[in-house]
Amino acid sequence: MREPLKAHTGPAVALRRDDVDTDQIIPAEFCKRLTKSGYADTLFGHWRKEDDFVLNQPEHQGASVLVAGHNFGTGSSREHAVWALRDWGFRAVIATSFGDIFLRNALKNGLLAVALPVPVVAELTELVASDPAFEITVDLQELTVTAAGQTWEFEADHRARWLLLNGLDDIDVTLRKSDAIAAYEAGRPAWMTSITRGTYSSPDAAKLRRAS
Amino acid sequence: MATTERNLIEKVWESHVVDRAPGEPDLLYIDLHLLHEASSPQAFDGLQLAGRRVRRPDLALALEDHNVPTNTLFVKDAMGSAQLERLRENCEEQGIELFSLGDDRQGIVHVVAPELGFVRPGMTVVCGDSHTSTHGAFGALAFGVGTSDVEHVLATQTLALQRPRTMSVEFVGEPPADVTPKDLILALIAHIGANGANGYAIEYRGKAVENLSMEGRMTVCNMSIEAGARAGLIAPDDTTLAYLRERWDPAAAADWDEAVAYWRSLRTDEGAAFDRVVELDVTGLTPFVTWGTNPGQAVPLDSAVPAPEDFGTGPEQDAARRAQEYMGLEPHVRMRDIEINTVFLGSCTNGRIEDLRAAADVLRGRKVASSITMLVVPGSMAVRAQAEAEGLHQVFLDAGAQWRLSGCSMCMGINADRLQGIQRVASTSNRNYEGRQGTHARTHLVSPVVAAATAVAGRLAAPTELTTPQGEKA
Numbered sequence: 001m002r003e004p005l006k007a008h009t010g011p012a013v014a015l016r017r018d019d020v021d022t023d024q025i026i027p028a029e030f031c032k033r034l035t036k037s038g039y040a041d042t043l044f045g046h047w048r049k050e051d052d053f054v055l056n057q058p059e060h061q062g063a064s065v066l067v068a069g070h071n072f073g074t075g076s077s078r079e080h081a082v083w084a085l086r087d088w089g090f091r092a093v094i095a096t097s098f099g100d101i102f103l104r105n106a107l108k109n110g111l112l113a114v115a116l117p118v119p120v121v122a123e124l125t126e127l128v129a130s131d132p133a134f135e136i137t138v139d140l141q142e143l144t145v146t147a148a149g150q151t152w153e154f155e156a157d158h159r160a161r162w163l164l165l166n167g168l169d170d171i172d173v174t175l176r177k178s179d180a181i182a183a184y185e186a187g188r189p190a191w192m193t194s195i196t197r198g199t200y201s202s203p204d205a206a207k208l209r210r211a212s
Numbered sequence: 213m214a215t216t217e218r219n220l221i222e223k224v225w226e227s228h229v230v231d232r233a234p235g236e237p238d239l240l241y242i243d244l245h246l247l248h249e250a251s252s253p254q255a256f257d258g259l260q261l262a263g264r265r266v267r268r269p270d271l272a273l274a275l276e277d278h279n280v281p282t283n284t285l286f287v288k289d290a291m292g293s294a295q296l297e298r299l300r301e302n303c304e305e306q307g308i309e310l311f312s313l314g315d316d317r318q319g320i321v322h323v324v325a326p327e328l329g330f331v332r333p334g335m336t337v338v339c340g341d342s343h344t345s346t347h348g349a350f351g352a353l354a355f356g357v358g359t360s361d362v363e364h365v366l367a368t369q370t371l372a373l374q375r376p377r378t379m380s381v382e383f384v385g386e387p388p389a390d391v392t393p394k395d396l397i398l399a400l401i402a403h404i405g406a407n408g409a410n411g412y413a414i415e416y417r418g419k420a421v422e423n424l425s426m427e428g429r430m431t432v433c434n435m436s437i438e439a440g441a442r443a444g445l446i447a448p449d450d451t452t453l454a455y456l457r458e459r460w461d462p463a464a465a466a467d468w469d470e471a472v473a474y475w476r477s478l479r480t481d482e483g484a485a486f487d488r489v490v491e492l493d494v495t496g497l498t499p500f501v502t503w504g505t506n507p508g509q510a511v512p513l514d515s516a517v518p519a520p521e522d523f524g525t526g527p528e529q530d531a532a533r534r535a536q537e538y539m540g541l542e543p544h545v546r547m548r549d550i551e552i553n554t555v556f557l558g559s560c561t562n563g564r565i566e567d568l569r570a571a572a573d574v575l576r577g578r579k580v581a582s583s584i585t586m587l588v589v590p591g592s593m594a595v596r597a598q599a600e601a602e603g604l605h606q607v608f609l610d611a612g613a614q615w616r617l618s619g620c621s622m623c624m625g626i627n628a629d630r631l632q633g634i635q636r637v638a639s640t641s642n643r644n645y646e647g648r649q650g651t652h653a654r655t656h657l658v659s660p661v662v663a664a665a666t667a668v669a670g671r672l673a674a675p676t677e678l679t680t681p682q683g684e685k686a
C-alpha cells in the first residue's frame with residue numbers, strides 16, 4: 001500500500017514557457033544516478049544557472065504547483081523529469097497540454113499533471129505572477145482545479161486515478177491478471193522473437209548489404 | 213452497425229489484448245522489451261525491492277549505448293560507468309541477454325535489435341527510450357515508456373494502456389532524387405508541428421514510403437515521436453520480408469511461410485478509417501534543415517530563417533523569438549549562409565549503413581573544411597564492420613573526419629562526446645533542443661548527405677552545390 005493521494009493544495013509558480021521539453025526539465029548529463037531521488041538541484045538545470053530564473057526567486061521556494069504552458073514535457077521518456085519535479089517539491093503541474101510519455105510518467109509517480117484550457121491557464125499564470133502566495137487546489141477525487149474562488153474540471157486517466165486514490169501498486173494490480181497473461185502467452189505464435197542468451201553472433205556483413 | 217474494416221494499428225493492437233474491461237485501459241502483451249543502461253537501473257531496483265523476478269527474460273535484450281565513449285573502450289566518467297556496471301549485474305542476475313561495450317554486437321539499441329532480425333511485423337516492442345518508434349518500420353507497434361513502465365513490463369510482460377488515436381500520414385507523389393527519408397520526416401514535422409500528432413499512432417503510407425529501404429523507413433519512424441506520436445508504423449511488404457528473410461534462422465522451430473502468411477495480412481483494410489488523415493505532397497520537396505530548438509522549426513535548405521512575426525502573435529511567435537536568440541540567428545539569414553563548426557553523422561536516426569554510404573559518396577575525394585570537426589559514429593559495431601569491409605572508413609579518414617566506435621555519442625549530452633561552449637552543429641540526430649548536445653550547443657538537424665556537404669563547405673550545404681573533386685562545378 002502507498003499513501004492514497006486525493007488532492008493537493010499549495011502555492012503556485014508560473015513558468016511562462018511553451019514546449020518545455022524533458023531535456024530542459026532535466027538535462028541529460030544529470031540523468032546518471034541509479035536512484036529515483038536526488039534530482040532537486042538539477043531541475044531545469046541549465047535555466048537555474050540564471051539568477052532571474054523564476055525558481056531561483058526566494059519568494060517561490062515553497063511552491064508546490066507549477067503552472068506551465070503548452071506541450072509541457074515533450075520529448076524523451078526520461079522519468080527523471082518527473083522525479084526532479086517531485087524532488088524540488090512540486091506535487092502538481094498545470095498546463096494546456098502535455099507530452100504523452102511525460103503525462104503517463106507523472107501520474108505513475110503521484111505528480112498530478114492536469115490539462116486545462118488555454119484561457120484558464122493564461123488566467124492562472126497572471127494570478128500566480130501577481131501573488132507569490134497564491135494557492136491552487138488540484139482535487140483528484142472531484143477532478144477539479146480550484147483557485148481564487150473559481151473551479152474548473154479536468155480529465156484524468158481512469159486507471160491512474162483509481163490507483164492513486166486508493167494507494168494501489170500498479171504492478172500488484174496487473175499481477176491479479178496473471179492467469180489471463182499466462183493464457184495469452186500460451187497462444188502466442190511460434191515465429192515471435194525469443195532470445196536465448198549466448199546464441200547470437202554479430203550479424204555477418206552479408207546481412208547488412210543492400211538488398212538488391 | 214460496426215464496420216469490420218480495420219487499420220494496421222488496430223490490427224496489431226487487437227492481437228495483443230490480454231484483458232479488456234469496459235472503461236478500463238486494455239492490458240496489452242509486450243513481445244519485445246529493449247533495455248539500456250540509462251533508463252533501467254531504478255526499474256530493476258524496484259523489482260528487487262518488491263521481491264519480484266523478470267517474467268520473460270527471453271523477451272528482453274539489453275544494450276549499452278547512451279553512456280559509452282566512442283573513441284576508446286575505457287569509460288572515464290564514474291557515474292556513467294556505474295550505470296553500465298549496474299546493467300551488467302541486473303542482466304546477469306535476471307538472465308537477460310546483454311551486448312556490452314567492447315562486444316562486436318554492441319551498438320545503439322534501436323540499430324542493433326532490427327539488424328539481428330529481432331523486430332518482426334505485428335509485434336509490440338517497448339523500451340525506456342522515446343525513439344523506440346523506430347521499430348514501427350517493420351509494421352510493429354513500438355513505443356517508448358518511462359522507467360515505471362519498464363519495471364511493469366519486466367514484472368508482467370504487459371502494460372495497461374489506452375489505445376492511441378490513429379493517424380494516416382500519406383506522402384503523396386514521388387520526391388525528387390536528392391530528397392532523403394530524413395527530409396520527408398522533417399518536412400512532415402514542420403507541416404503538422406512538434407506536437408501535431410500528440411496522442412496518436414501514425415501509419416505512414418504512399419509510394420514514397422513503399423520505395424524506401426528498411427533503413428530509410430526506420431529513419432522516418434524514428435522521428436514519429438518528434439511530431440508527438442508515440443508510434444509510427446509502415447505496413448510490411450516485400451522489402452520488409454526480404455530484410456527479415458536474410459536474418460531468419462533456418463534452424464528455428466517457427467515456420468517462415470506461416471509467419472509470412474500472417475505478416476501479409478497486416479495491412480490497413482480497404483475503406484478502414486483513421487481518426488485523422490494528413491496528406492503531404494512530396495513531389496516538389498527539397499532538403500530540409502532545422503533553424504530552431506524544436507524539430508518542427510524546420511525549413512527547406514534553399515530558404516531563410518523565418519521572422520518570428522511569420523508565426524502570428526501567439527506563443528509560437530515567442531517560441532520562435534526565444535529559439536532564434538538561443539541559436540544566435542537573425543530572421544531572413546539564408547540557411548546556406550549559416551557557418552558550422554561541428555558535424556555529427558550518427559545516432560539511431562541516421563547511423564545505419566546506408567546513411568554512412570550516402571555520406572561517404574559525398575565525401576569521396578573531398579576534404580572536410582579546416583574549420584570543421586566531423587565525427588562519424590556508426591550506429592552499431594556491425595555497421596562499423598560492414599563500413600570497413602566496404603572501405604567507407606577510409607573515405608571518412610581521408611576526408612579528415614573522425615572514425616569512431618558505436619554509441620549514442622553526440623546525439624545526447626550524456627557521454628564524453630558532449631560539446632563544450634557555443635558550438636554550431638549540423639547533426640543527423642533527431643533533437644535540436646536547447647542544450648541537447650552540450651549546454652550551449654546550437655543544433656541544426658540535417659540528413660546524412662547534407663551533413664557531409666556541410667562538412668566540406670563549412671556552412672549548411674547540399675551535395676549539389678559542391679564543386680566536383682576535380683574542381684568542376686557539379
Ligand code: SF4
Nearest residue numbers: 343559560620623624
Ligand atoms: S542515438 Fe540519441 S535518440 Fe537514439 S537512443 Fe541514443 S540518445 Fe536516444
